[in-house]
Amino acid sequence: MIVAEQKPVDEIERMIVPYERVLILGCGTCVTVCNAGGEREVSFLREALQLAAAKNAGESHVFSEYTVKRQCDEEFLDPIAPQVETVDAVLSLGCGVGVQSLAARFPDTVVLPGVNTSFLGMAQEVGIWDERCTACGDCRLDETAGICPITRCTKGILNGPCAGTKNGKCEVNKEMDCAWILIYRRLERLGQLDKMRRYYPPRNYRPIPRPRRIRAFAKLAPVGGNHG
Amino acid sequence: MLTSETQKTSRLPGKREPAFDHSLMPPCQAACPLHMEIREYIDLIAQGKVMEALRVIREGNPFPSICAYVCAHPCEENCRRAQVDNPLAIRALKRFAVEFGGDRMIQLDAETRYDQRVAIVGSGPAGLACAYYLRKLGYPVTIFEAYLELGGMLRVGIPQYRLPRDVLDTEVERLIRMGVEIRTNTRVVSLDLLFDMGYKAIFLTIGAHQSLRLGIEGEDSPGVVDGATFLREVNLGLRPVIGERVAVVGGGNVAIDAARTAVRLGAKHVSILYRRSRGEMPADPQEIAQAAAEGVTFSYLMAPTRLKRTDGRLEVTCVRMELGEPDASGRRKPVPIAGSEFTEEFDTVITAIGQAPHVPGDFRLRIGRGSTIHVDPVTLTTTRAGVFAGGDAVTGPATVTEALATGRKAAFRIHDFLQHRYPLPERDVKEMLTGALNSKTAEAIRKAQRLEPVTLPPEVRAGDFRPVEMVYDWQTAVTEARRCLRCGMGAEILFQDKCATCLTCLRVCPYHVPYLDEAGTIQIPADQCQACGICVAECPAEAIVLRKPYDRRHIDEELNHILRSTAERHIPPVLIGFCCQYGLYGTGALAGFWRRARAGVWIVPVLCVAKVEAAHILRAFEMGAEGVFVAGCGEMCAREKTAFWVEQQIQKVRRVLTQLGLGAERLQSFLPVSGDQDPTAALDRFTEHIAALRLQEVFHREVKHDRCRAEASG
Numbered sequence: 001m002i003v004a005e006q007k008p009v010d011e012i013e014r015m016i017v018p019y020e021r022v023l024i025l026g027c028g029t030c031v032t033v034c035n036a037g038g039e040r041e042v043s044f045l046r047e048a049l050q051l052a053a054a055k056n057a058g059e060s061h062v063f064s065e066y067t068v069k070r071q072c073d074e075e076f077l078d079p080i081a082p083q084v085e086t087v088d089a090v091l092s093l094g095c096g097v098g099v100q101s102l103a104a105r106f107p108d109t110v111v112l113p114g115v116n117t118s119f120l121g122m123a124q125e126v127g128i129w130d131e132r133c134t135a136c137g138d139c140r141l142d143e144t145a146g147i148c149p150i151t152r153c154t155k156g157i158l159n160g161p162c163a164g165t166k167n168g169k170c171e172v173n174k175e176m177d178c179a180w181i182l183i184y185r186r187l188e189r190l191g192q193l194d195k196m197r198r199y200y201p202p203r204n205y206r207p208i209p210r211p212r213r214i215r216a217f218a219k220l221a222p223v224g225g226n227h228g
Numbered sequence: 229m230l231t232s233e234t235q236k237t238s239r240l241p242g243k244r245e246p247a248f249d250h251s252l253m254p255p256c257q258a259a260c261p262l263h264m265e266i267r268e269y270i271d272l273i274a275q276g277k278v279m280e281a282l283r284v285i286r287e288g289n290p291f292p293s294i295c296a297y298v299c300a301h302p303c304e305e306n307c308r309r310a311q312v313d314n315p316l317a318i319r320a321l322k323r324f325a326v327e328f329g330g331d332r333m334i335q336l337d338a339e340t341r342y343d344q345r346v347a348i349v350g351s352g353p354a355g356l357a358c359a360y361y362l363r364k365l366g367y368p369v370t371i372f373e374a375y376l377e378l379g380g381m382l383r384v385g386i387p388q389y390r391l392p393r394d395v396l397d398t399e400v401e402r403l404i405r406m407g408v409e410i411r412t413n414t415r416v417v418s419l420d421l422l423f424d425m426g427y428k429a430i431f432l433t434i435g436a437h438q439s440l441r442l443g444i445e446g447e448d449s450p451g452v453v454d455g456a457t458f459l460r461e462v463n464l465g466l467r468p469v470i471g472e473r474v475a476v477v478g479g480g481n482v483a484i485d486a487a488r489t490a491v492r493l494g495a496k497h498v499s500i501l502y503r504r505s506r507g508e509m510p511a512d513p514q515e516i517a518q519a520a521a522e523g524v525t526f527s528y529l530m531a532p533t534r535l536k537r538t539d540g541r542l543e544v545t546c547v548r549m550e551l552g553e554p555d556a557s558g559r560r561k562p563v564p565i566a567g568s569e570f571t572e573e574f575d576t577v578i579t580a581i582g583q584a585p586h587v588p589g590d591f592r593l594r595i596g597r598g599s600t601i602h603v604d605p606v607t608l609t610t611t612r613a614g615v616f617a618g619g620d621a622v623t624g625p626a627t628v629t630e631a632l633a634t635g636r637k638a639a640f641r642i643h644d645f646l647q648h649r650y651p652l653p654e655r656d657v658k659e660m661l662t663g664a665l666n667s668k669t670a671e672a673i674r675k676a677q678r679l680e681p682v683t684l685p686p687e688v689r690a691g692d693f694r695p696v697e698m699v700y701d702w703q704t705a706v707t708e709a710r711r712c713l714r715c716g717m718g719a720e721i722l723f724q725d726k727c728a729t730c731l732t733c734l735r736v737c738p739y740h741v742p743y744l745d746e747a748g749t750i751q752i753p754a755d756q757c758q759a760c761g762i763c764v765a766e767c768p769a770e771a772i773v774l775r776k777p778y779d780r781r782h783i784d785e786e787l788n789h790i791l792r793s794t795a796e797r798h799i800p801p802v803l804i805g806f807c808c809q810y811g812l813y814g815t816g817a818l819a820g821f822w823r824r825a826r827a828g829v830w831i832v833p834v835l836c837v838a839k840v841e842a843a844h845i846l847r848a849f850e851m852g853a854e855g856v857f858v859a860g861c862g863e864m865c866a867r868e869k870t871a872f873w874v875e876q877q878i879q880k881v882r883r884v885l886t887q888l889g890l891g892a893e894r895l896q897s898f899l900p901v902s903g904d905q906d907p908t909a910a911l912d913r914f915t916e917h918i919a920a921l922r923l924q925e926v927f928h929r930e931v932k933h934d935r936c937r938a939e940a941s942g
Binding site for chain 1: 767842887888
């Protein structure tokens with residue numbers, strides 16, 4: 001799941017200064033789950049911005065709020081089109097994808113990001129989220145016992161652990177588990193320690209052409225008939 | 229999918245959820261013959277709102293002060309708190325509300341809307357309740373009573389130490405003020421006569437005053453008296469001479485009443501003979517314990533077989549019993565042990581093995597099992613047109629509350645009959661809450677032992693007919709009421725399409741109630757939820773609401789009220805405080821603070837601080853408050869973890885306050901961690917600090933203003 005974090009209110013406040021009518025738009029999927037941009041955060045941010053406006057007597061804003069199920073698909077955005085037309089800016093609490101999807105759908109409206117899209121991760125416990133995947137596009141989790149060294153090792157090394165591990169923790173942060181120690185323990189448990197002895201060649205860091213695109217369907221050449 | 233609920237562009241604060249009530253009927257209410265809104269009035273008592281509690285009680289009960297003394301409280305037997313520790317003392321709490329809520333001051337009146345007169349034969353609880361509701365409906369009502377005073381079994385059956393007569397007199401007096409015509413000392417012998425007198429309908433509640441006979445030799449000897457007659461004589465002011473050694477035969481409430489009355493008449497040795505064992509005894513366990521404390525002895529598995537009067541004393545031959553197979557009533561049948569007879573001497577023997585109605589033959593009614601009047605269970609009609617019957621005369625000896633419920637039902641059925649229509653269906657009945665608490669949930673609930681009302685010491689009370697039980701004091705009543713689990717008004721996912729299945733509710737619930745079903749949907753079982761409101765305040769999708777959403781919605785309403793009031797006065801609020809309504813604030817240290825709220829200090833009463841959301845606090849600041857505080861019961865809260873979660877909301881707002889340069893110290897929480905902590909002093913300091921901030925600001929503005937003026941003129 002995509003994990004994001006709401007921007008500090010003062011930053012958002014500065015961002016919206018030029019715009020009078022602002023629609024705060026939440027997203028009901030990933031950012032709801034990570035408490036960054038769901039309906040509750042939308043109302044909370046609205047109150048916070050209204051408070052900020054009240055304290056800086058010079059500013060006047062008209063806020064409206066709405067939460068769609070998912071900002072990253074245009075079909076969800078169609079019903080709010082009339083509303084978007086009436087505002088000067090849309091403050092999106094969706095992830096970066098949502099912001100861009102809004103920008104694409106509403107080319108004549110300013111779209112502002114209200115959250116910092118941070119990583120792909122999971123909830124550790126309520127209120128704590130950890131990064132788990134870098135979306136490198138070349139998954140090796142089969143060899144590392146389901147623990148990603150690219151993400152969870154500070155150095156991202158493929159043949160660990162390094163000499164910086166101490167008591168199972170990382171030298172960078174004494175609180176943080178060493179990913180390679182975790183991998184070792186789990187391989188040991190699975191009886192696959194031989195995978196530890198193997199040498200993994202460095203990843204191919206040749207620039208991957210970005211942006212990436214995935215096609216689920218084969219490109220079919222139109223053949224005669226009605227398609228002609 | 230978008231729904232109209234998600235659309236909040238023109239959001240009005242306070243209109244967040246549509247008005248609805250999805251709460252389920254709790255087991256206490258379901259068990260009550262009158263279906264009283266027990267959960268609601270207990271909650272009001274927990275907030276110290278006794279007058280409101282009494283209003284709720286009076287809505288469901290015509291004579292709450294009587295029930296407060298003598299109700300057999302089936303609600304307590306069904307209270308789910310018993311699965312945690314012990315059930316709530318519901319009857320004692322009702323008595324507290326009745327006495328502290330000012331029930332004696334309440335006056336009732338009724339106007340006559342119909343001209344069809346209704347006769348009520350018998351003035352027991354069923355008759356009185358029927359008269360009450362018929363008067364409310366607008367019928368002229370006449371009560372015929374064979375004895376000199378009204379009340380039926382309440383007057384002649386229940387001893388005064390259980391129901392003081394002034395309580396009964398107050399209720400009867402109120403009924404007379406409502407315009408009920410009373411004919412005491414008038415025994416009705418013929419129903420035809422009543423119809424001839426012009427009554428259009430008759431309600432028969434003649435009770436069950438006829439004691440059942442033991443059917444043994446010597447039963448008619450002098451010195452043998454039946455329980456109903458004995459109690460009637462004592463209750464009507466006679467003082468029968470009963471001697472020193474008294475035996476009471478039977479194991480029901482009448483037997484206990486007779487025994488305790490005998491003690492109060494001066495008998496030295498009172499013994500109850502019961503043919504089964506303690507476990508099968510139908511009397512109220514509390515009554516049994518009180519009787520034992522007063523010196524009544526109990527002889528179980530024993531039955532008299534012969535009574536013989538010799539030399540002014542009664543020789544009672546008893547036989548020992550053993551328990552055999554269960555009989556038709558489900559209890560094990562006592563079987564005499566051959567050759568175990570023995571003889572004991574008593575001065576008086578009181579037989580209290582059951583009572584039956586005595587219906588005059590001239591009534592010409594069909595009589596059913598146990599000499600009771602045969603009625604249709606739905607319409608309460610007898611075999612004669614226009615004649616309805618209810619109470620003990622129909623059911624056999626039962627409880628006061630059941631009689632009141634029948635009386636109420638009869639009033640509405642008589643109304644239907646006189647208006648020539650079919651019985652209207654029952655008012656919309658709520659879905660009933662069933663099921664036991666999961667062991668995991670029951671363990672997580674804070675334990676709090678039941679607080680019994682104080683009773684007079686046995687040596688004092690056994691001497692006269694003073695009421696045995698004292699009323700709760702304020703503190704004890706509130707503490708006891710807070711034990712209520714609020715069954716059936718917990719959280720529900722109202723907007724399933726909004727739920728992102730983030731599992732926040734599952735993770736924050738202190739009682740392990742929400743769970744993920746096989747389909748991957750979050751379920752919050754209504755029979756487990758404790759209605760603490762934490763998940764409602766934490767749900768990031770705002771998909772969860774309480775089944776009775778009032779306590780959350782009213783925070784918005786209170787804030788709106790403050791906004792309007794301060795706008796009218798052109799003085800912005802200085803301090804807004806979210807104060808819990810329960811416990812501490814109703815009675816304890818903080819009550820003082822909240823009663824002498826100062827100018828500019830506005831209190832938002834909340835039903836537990838767990839329902840305060842970060843957005844509410846921000847709104848308080850937005851309304852112009854210099855400071856905001858949240859004051860709750862802290863660790864003394866009846867629920868788990870409420871202080872922890874409101875502290876999270878506070879931290880969240882503090883972060884925003886810092887980011888906006890307003891200063892985090894403007895928001896404070898007062899959540900004491902132990903009972904001896906008194907947050908009043910800290911609250912006072914905070915109030916002064918915030919007031920100083922406001923003064924400072926005003927001062928700065930004035931100085932600036934003066935300087936501008938000076939510059940302009942200079």
